[in-house]
Amino acid sequence: AQSVTQPDIHITVSEGASLELRCNYSYGATPYLFWYVQSPGQGLQLLLKYFSGDTLVQGIKGFEAEFKRSQSSFNLRKPSVHWSDAAEYFCAVANQGGKLIFGQGTELSVKP
Amino acid sequence: GAVVSQHPSWVICKSGTSVKIECRSLDFQATTMFWYRQFPKQSLMLMATSNEGSKATYEQGVEKDKFLINHASLTLSTLTVTSAHPEDSSFYICSAGGRGQGYGYTFGSGTRLTVV
Numbered sequence: 231a232q233s234v235t236q237p238d239i240h241i242t243v244s245e246g247a248s249l250e251l252r253c254n255y256s257y258g259a260t261p262y263l264f265w266y267v268q269s270p271g272q273g274l275q276l277l278l279k280y281f282s283g284d285t286l287v288q289g290i291k292g293f294e295a296e297f298k299r300s301q302s303s304f305n306l307r308k309p310s311v312h313w314s315d316a317a318e319y320f321c322a323v324a325n326q327g328g329k330l331i332f333g334q335g336t337e338l339s340v341k342p
Numbered sequence: 343g344a345v346v347s348q349h350p351s352w353v354i355c356k357s358g359t360s361v362k363i364e365c366r367s368l369d370f371q372a373t374t375m376f377w378y379r380q381f382p383k384q385s386l387m388l389m390a391t392s393n394e395g396s397k398a399t400y401e402q403g404v405e406k407d408k409f410l411i412n413h414a415s416l417t418l419s420t421l422t423v424t425s426a427h428p429e430d431s432s433f434y435i436c437s438a439g440g441r442g443q444g445y446g447y448t449f450g451s452g453t454r455l456t457v458v
């Protein structure tokens with residue numbers, strides 16, 4: 231069965247520091263992968279997605295993610311975190327029916 | 343870009359009453375809509391999938407008689423929580439996908455339901 235694992239429930243980084251949020255997936259076919267961000271009490275905003283092609287994907291707000299098939303990973307990165315990046319981040323994979331399967335989420339806190 | 347409007351953003355209702363939540367695609371035709379439920383500090387749980395003009399498909403364990411979903415047009419889907427009880431209190435989020443949208447469905451802003 232398809233699944234997504236985000237090993238880190240909560241991460242704290244200092245403002246200006248680099249960030250990497252981990253995501254591992256289990257999916258038999260070529261995965262369609264996504265990263266979403268959710269602010270408290272809000273819906274989800276798409277940061278970036280990977281369907282095929284270049285394994286390094288650029289997204290909005292300065293985020294990027296790298297698809298590594300050999301590691302079944304799709305980690306999200308940002309070179310310099312801003313206080314406004316504090317939020318919940320969800321990694322997801324789309325199954326053949328188009329349904330999104332979400333990871334448990336990683337809560338990001340940013341220290342001033 | 344694609345925009346999905348969800349209303350209301352929050353609602354408080356008395357136990358035993360019904361509540362309707364609307365999800366509208368503003369600038370595209372939403373052929374498929376998904377309804378999720380999210381508990382505090384948890385991930386999204388898919389409740390049901392609806393395609394325009396057909397009956398919704400519910401995930402295992404979701405009571406279809408309690409959570410009525412209607413997708414009568416390409417721009418509107420509604421979720422009605424019938425005979426609501428305190429345990430139905432949650433954050434409900436819709437997402438819509440349509441022609442040309444591909445995957446990466448656009449999400450509504452969510453509805454916080456509190457049943458008292």
